[in-house]
Amino acid sequence: MAPHIDDALLDDPDELLRKDSRQTLRALATAGAQVRESVSLAEEAGIDRLARLDRPRSVLVAALGGSALVAEVLELLAEPGSPVPVQARRNLPLPGWVGPLDLVVAVSLSGRAPGPVGIAAEAARRGASLLTVGADDSPLAEVCRRARGTHIGVGRGRTSSRTSLWSLLTPVLLGAHTLGLVDTPREQMRQVADRLDEAAEAYRPASESFVNPAKLLALQLAETVPMVLGDGPLSGVAAARASSMLARTARMPAPWGELPDAASQIVACFDGPYTARGGHRPGTYDAGRIRLGDIDTSGWEPHHFAEPEGDLAERPRGAGGRDIFADPFLDGPSLPQLGLLTLRDAAPEPPTRESVEVEALTDAVLATAREAGVRVMDVSAQPGRPLTRLAELVTTVDFTATYLALGLGLDPAVSPHVADLNDRTR
Incomplete structure (x- = not known):
């Protein structure tokens, strides 16, 4: 199951500051x-x-x-x-x-x-x-x-x-x-510095989550098993930073990649256990069907069974292909949904052949992700010089990881296990 994030806490600036030791x-x-x-x-x-x-x-x-x-x-x-x-x-x-x-x-x-x-x-x-x-x-x-x-x-x-x-x-x-x-x-x-100041104003604790991009992104990430993808070298650096901050600050592992090399690596995960259309996972069924012969039914009473068509039972699905009638006691708890956080650099003006190819590849990856039931989150840098664009992406993921940690009830700066590790290696 996905971890619980306290969205009310994210909109309480006094409580945020109190928990942020x-x-x-x-x-x-x-x-x-x-x-x-x-x-x-x-x-x-x-x-x-x-x-x-x-x-x-x-x-x-x-x-x-x-x-x-x-x-x-x-x-x-x-x-x-x-x-x-x-x-x-x-x-x-x-x-x-x-x-x-x-x-x-x-x-x-x-x-x-x-x-x-x-x-x-x-x-x-x-x-x-x-x-x-x-x-x-x-x-x-x-x-x-x-x-x-x-x-x-x-x-x-x-x-x-x-x-x-x-x-x-x-x-x-x-x-x-x-x-x-x-x-x-x-x-x-x-x-x-001016761009960083603008971001700090947009992401301030007093800004409510429905208008604060970092808080909104934290709420979305909390419901997923996240991966981070940069659409090129600049956003790839930001993606590596996002992976590090999500792990170290929010305690959430998040593999990352950079296009074009990581396209196959990322897309291959869409076949895995965290998407409804990929793999065989508790709470989901291959192509919307379950074969009763594949399940150990010893000890079950007749009322446990729906009326199948032959040996197959159709299961209704909700958004992303999820089984809306899955029973957590019989089917097992559902796993969290795979999430793809895409960090995109600003497109050059006028567009170049390389930028058009990158945009087409990124759009293809996102279309594949949505079809597989992956939750897609997209962050784009505003136009500017390279360092300014990078600063915008980095500060976005830094604030997002911190809000995610706080919403999950974690202190973003203090990890008991890191402290234990330091004690054992002194």
Whole structure:
């Protein structure tokens, strides 16, 4: 059965804030402010000094956990025009080719994550240039200072990398822009901040669910076993973020994919046990029929049987092919419905051949999903520069996952099992 979500709680801002022990919603709402503060902190830290360096042979970004999206975004934005390769790394060992001609970017909110700190230390030992982002009073900052690199702090009040994304990402993008790897000048970062502010206003706790897209999406996702699909590279990064946030914040596993490669992988799931027309699952019947000979009827009384036509009994179905007369005691509890959350990038103007093909493939996947009884949810970015479009999709899924957690009675910031795991691995 699908989990119960308390829709009344989602429309009670006082109760939302009370259950949100570490003010996750409020932290997400500061995304625009994080961008502006990080621009100032980067300037104060001397980010422009990077312009005096020779262009690096390559850039390696070390980030993990909630910070991993920083590397994915830089890879995404650098790929079309960067004159040097950009690669992501989560942990040691540092690749053997990294040396004095390369730049290593290490990101950790606390400045204590073993992977980024270890990579930064090894890169410094080999003479590579360093750009680090994290707490000022931390091992990561110390490694960077000893190597005469550039360290940028994250400001005060940042307690979770999941809610401090823009404090971590902004300095990295400014540094990459200074080196000529991406086109993200300060003026564009301020436009991103404005878009994030608009989203925070639309998704605020006081906004009722019927006009709040994040709350509405949370209510829809709660009734499904969700999958997330991006329609291209940019929305694919957002889909990976959605999968991570749904798992870590809402405790709901959600596999993700990116078109065109993931089309078959996603569509194959429509044949599985979570769709009424696919698989053999409790509470549903193949093609609307059940063969009485396939069921153990020992101990049943005659009144348990409907009057079949021969050995087949037709069962009425509701929306999505569900059996509206399924008995949870005889048929077993019904499984939740498969859900497909599609994140779509804004179409370019004028359309290109590639964008037309992507749109046609996406529409074909959604049509197949609806025919199979999958619940389809569609989120599209508004036109704008790539980083602005990505920011809109990311903040939507961040707020959605948080509202979903709260509606399910979960604290979005505190997981007892994660705490147990940390205790057992210390």
